[in-house]
Amino acid sequence: MKSFASDNTSRVHPKIMESIVNANNYDAKSYGYDEYTQRAVEKFKKLFGDDIDVYFVYNGTAANILGLSAITNTYNSIICSEWAHINTDECGAPEKNIGCKIISLSSSDGKIKVEDINKHLFAIGVEHHSQPKVISITQSTELGTVYTKEEIIEISEFAHKNNMYVHMDGARIANAACHLKQDVREFTKDAGVDVLSFGGTKNGMMFGEAVVFFNKNLSEGFKYRRKQFMQLHSKMRYISAQFEALLTDDLYLKNARHANEMAKYLEERLKELPIVRITQKVEANAIFASLPREIIDKLLEKYYFYIWNEEKNEVRWMTSFDTKREDIDEFVDDLNKIVKNVFK
CATH class of the missing domain: 3.40.640.10 (Type I PLP-dependent aspartate aminotransferase-like (Major domain))
Structure with a gap:
């Protein structure tokens, strides 16, 4: 997972x-x-x-x-x-x-x-x-x-x-x-x-x-x-x-910068899916978004993340120093497939 x-x-x-x-x-x-x-x-x-x-x-x-x-x-x-x-x-x-x-x-x-x-x-x-x-x-x-x-x-x-x-x-x-x-x-x-x-x-x-x-x-x-x-x-x-x-050679900043960049990349990819609504400004390495619960549940079968607010169907997706663009591409592609299957 x-x-x-x-x-x-x-x-x-x-x-x-x-x-x-x-x-x-x-x-x-x-x-x-x-x-x-x-x-x-x-x-x-x-x-x-x-x-x-x-x-x-x-x-x-x-x-x-x-x-x-x-x-x-x-x-x-x-x-x-x-x-x-x-x-x-x-x-x-x-x-x-x-x-x-x-x-x-x-x-x-x-x-x-x-x-x-x-x-x-x-x-x-x-x-x-x-x-x-x-x-x-x-x-x-x-x-x-x-x-x-x-x-x-x-x-x-x-x-x-x-x-x-x-x-x-x-x-x-x-x-x-x-x-x-x-x-x-x-x-x-x-x-x-x-x-x-x-x-x-x-x-x-x-x-x-x-x-x-x-x-x-x-x-x-x-x-x-x-x-x-x-x-x-x-x-x-x-x-x-x-x-x-x-703290040597700014590794702490390099790690964080990459995590932030991956969050911004995830934000950009998510814009392809109108059903996903981003609920907070993406300023660090976290994405907060709301989407239908049936899609959340399907996505949880393959990916591990937290439901932040049950009432609002709001989730939190976080990136880190070792998140890759391919990880995000695969995640968004899977999310897109789930959306198409649920609402076909």
């Missing part, structure tokens, strides 16, 4: 697999005191500057929850989109592990705006209410859209004016960078983001994410927090070596 379900289903990039094999050639210090980790951290500092702290963890949920835990207390609340991963796909991890209340804002495109956030700040200073402390945004969003640098600056300035922080879930940050044609620093650190989850798994790595603090004061005690959250990998080099490879 060819998968268009998620970039999580893609293979490990050969160069990253090679980095894992190379890290396995001999013993190395444990818990991040190895040379691979030091080199990977230096790669991040080349991206964002020397005045940052970087911590590697195993998966995206851990990166988000650990990053948020460093900038909140249990009486705080976190404001995010209704589609945010921390709200929909992390099994209540923020509430359970941090103790914070999640305030989700409705959004038609996955992005949130200052005017919507502002409505939830009325309770600041009132002890009967959870205190808003973090605005969490996703780049690119769960609906495949991308915040502009200007939108992020506006949110960051608003947050800091109200004594709040900005957290960015960057599981697909490289896809956003390719769409914006900007360095990742421009729309993160330079745009006022305080804490970033920098994704690796969805962009060719086997496993591993990074928590990046742009304000080093916020990372005080984080190494102990990471240990308490059971994310201090003893053989850290197997995460670090992957990041070193991902």
Whole structure:
């Protein structure tokens, strides 16, 4: 079965697999005191500057929850989109592990705006209410859209004016960078983001994410927090070596650029089928579309993907670094055959 379900289903990039094999050639210090980790951290500092702290963890949920835990207390609340991963796909991890209340804002495109956030700040200073402390945004969003640098600056300035922080879930940050044609620093650190989850798994790595603090004061005690959250990998080099490879010669951008290009190619091919209605802007590596349920069911017999909204018969098709044009051509041709058979 060819998968268009998620970039999580893609293979490990050969160069990253090679980095894992190379890290396995001999013993190395444990818990991040190895040379691979030091080199990977230096790669991040080349991206964002020397005045940052970087911590590697195993998966995206851990990166988000650990990053948020460093900038909140249990009486705080976190404001995010209704589609945010921390709200929909992390099994209540923020509430359970941090103790914070999640305030989700409705959004038609996955992005949130200052005017919507502002409505939830009325309770600041009132002890009967959870205190808003973090605005969490996703780049690119769960609906495949991308915040502009200007939108992020506006949110960051608003947050800091109200004594709040900005957290960015960057599981697909490289896809956003390719769409914006900007360095990742421009729309993160330079745009006022305080804490970033920098994704690796969805962009060719086997496993591993990074928590990046742009304000080093916020990372005080984080190494102990990471240990308490059971994310201090003893053989850290197997995460670090992957990041070193991902950030060498812009591999992270090459992977994401190809995934984005394949999504745009899929969009173009789908225009041949009037029965398919694309429901979101195609800005990263995701296509959201609605089509008749009987066609969806037939297509699922050969291809693996998710039905995003049962009521609207909306599906999500995702591309990755290893998606080929031939894969898309075959997919669209099969979809076209199904349409003709169903409506013959």
